[in-house]
Amino acid sequence: MECPDREYYPFFVVVFLTVVALVIFWPVFDMAVIGGSLAVVLMPVHNRLSRSIRPSISAAAITIGLFVVFALVAYITLLILRANTGLINQIFVTIGSWLASPSTRPGAFGFTLNKDTLEVWLAKGDALFVNYWTTLADNLLLIAFKGIVLFLSFFLLLLKGTAIKERIFRHLPEPIKGYCDQLVPVTVDTLYVIYIVQFAIAALTFFIALPVFYLLGYGNIFFYSFLAAFCELIPILGSSVAFLIVGAYALALGDLRGLLIMIILGYVVVSALPEIYIRPVLVGRRVKINPVIMFVGLIGGLLTLGLAGFVLGPLIIVLVMKSYRIWTDERKAASDQVEPALPVDTIP
Numbered sequence: 001m002e003c004p005d006r007e008y009y010p011f012f013v014v015v016f017l018t019v020v021a022l023v024i025f026w027p028v029f030d031m032a033v034i035g036g037s038l039a040v041v042l043m044p045v046h047n048r049l050s051r052s053i054r055p056s057i058s059a060a061a062i063t064i065g066l067f068v069v070f071a072l073v074a075y076i077t078l079l080i081l082r083a084n085t086g087l088i089n090q091i092f093v094t095i096g097s098w099l100a101s102p103s104t105r106p107g108a109f110g111f112t113l114n115k116d117t118l119e120v121w122l123a124k125g126d127a128l129f130v131n132y133w134t135t136l137a138d139n140l141l142l143i144a145f146k147g148i149v150l151f152l153s154f155f156l157l158l159l160k161g162t163a164i165k166e167r168i169f170r171h172l173p174e175p176i177k178g179y180c181d182q183l184v185p186v187t188v189d190t191l192y193v194i195y196i197v198q199f200a201i202a203a204l205t206f207f208i209a210l211p212v213f214y215l216l217g218y219g220n221i222f223f224y225s226f227l228a229a230f231c232e233l234i235p236i237l238g239s240s241v242a243f244l245i246v247g248a249y250a251l252a253l254g255d256l257r258g259l260l261i262m263i264i265l266g267y268v269v270v271s272a273l274p275e276i277y278i279r280p281v282l283v284g285r286r287v288k289i290n291p292v293i294m295f296v297g298l299i300g301g302l303l304t305l306g307l308a309g310f311v312l313g314p315l316i317i318v319l320v321m322k323s324y325r326i327w328t329d330e331r332k333a334a335s336d337q338v339e340p341a342l343p344v345d346t347i348p
Contacts, residue, residue: 027142028149030308035153037191037311038066039161046158059159063151077230081132084223091249092126098252118248125245129227182326183319190283190318194311197282201274202233209239212265216246216258228270235302235310240271275299283314289321 042062049058081088098104099119127135136143157164165184169177206229213221224246232239243266250258280294294314301313 028146030306031146031150032153033308033311035150036157036161038195039154039157040188040191041195042066043158043161047162055159059155062158063155066154067151078132080223080226081129084220085130087220087223088129091245092122092130094252095122095245095248096126122248125241129245179323179326183322186318186322187315190315191311193283194314197279198233198235198310200282201279202229204274204278205229205232205239205270209266209270212261212270213246215265216250216261218246218258228266232271236307238271238275240267243267243271289318293317293321 046055046058046062049061053061099122169180172180206225209225209228210221213224216224218224224242227245228239228242231237231241243262247259247262247266250256250262275298276295279298280292283289283294283298294317297314297317298310299313301309301311301316303309305312
């Protein structure tokens with residue numbers, strides 16, 4: 001067995017160290033992915049600003065602006081949750097009392113989950129929406145470290161991303177470089193679409209949830225709709241979390257009509273339909289990928305990689321499909337150039 005050429009040794013070392021780094025920094029890998037993808041999306045803004053100011057100042061200004069947007073969204077969310085503390089406490093206390101009652105039998109309503117599982121879910125919801133200050137305090141160091149990784153990754157890739165890409169491409173063999181040159185535009189397009197569609201669906205969720213919560217008849221329709229939109233904005237949650245909470249609240253109250261509204265109109269129409277149809281169609285149409293395949297990439301990425309999978313799932317699907325198209329197009333072009341030899345007529 002022949003050993004590989006020595007010129008490939010640095011490449012193997014880089015791959016090995018990359019794998020080691022992924023294992024060590026896996027808990028914050030999702031923040032690096034989000035930061036890097038946002039840097040790609042906002043790179044045109046940085047390039048435009050860099051024409052009039054220093055690139056380092058431009059990258060710092062955009063990073064600060066992104067931090068302000070994140071902080072503002074977090075502040076508004078906390079204000080809304082605080083203003084509706086009484087309602088949120090009432091919801092979770094009612095659900096908790098219903099679960100604690102010996103007469104409660106979830107199986108009687110067709111649920112295959114037992115009470116212990118439902119109580120675990122209730123505790124997670126309580127930590128996220130009721131005791132959020134305690135949850136933030138208990139995880140303050142991890143949240144701070146993830147925030148540092150997010151914005152540091154964003155700043156560095158915004159500042160040095162183009163130079164790093166050019167340096168890597170300069171040392172690639174020509175065939176591989178040709179493939180990568182064709183993959184870069186579709187990568188950028190995919191990342192743009194992922195984030196644009198995410199915000200668009202969150203906004204859509206708020207507006208189409210308004211009539212659903214109006215029909216529910218519990219009041220506070222703007223808060224409930226905000227809760228659904230906020231959960232939809234966080235990829236690892238989804239608006240289904242809001243409808244499950246309110247649906248459990250309706251069930252605990254004995255309101256079967258409200259439960260049906262949450263299941264049919266809330267979960268199926270407002271939550272599931274955009275995820276199953278609208279999002280894959282919007283993303284797939286821009287990058288010319290079948291919506292079913294895009295749906296598999298979106299859900300598979302979230303289930304296997306968590307928050308990082310929100311970006312990597314559809315991106316990997318798009319790159320695989322684009323690579324296959326490039327390969328088939330090249331094979332077809334090569335076969336078209338090879339013409340069969342024509343028989344030469346001989347004169348007797």
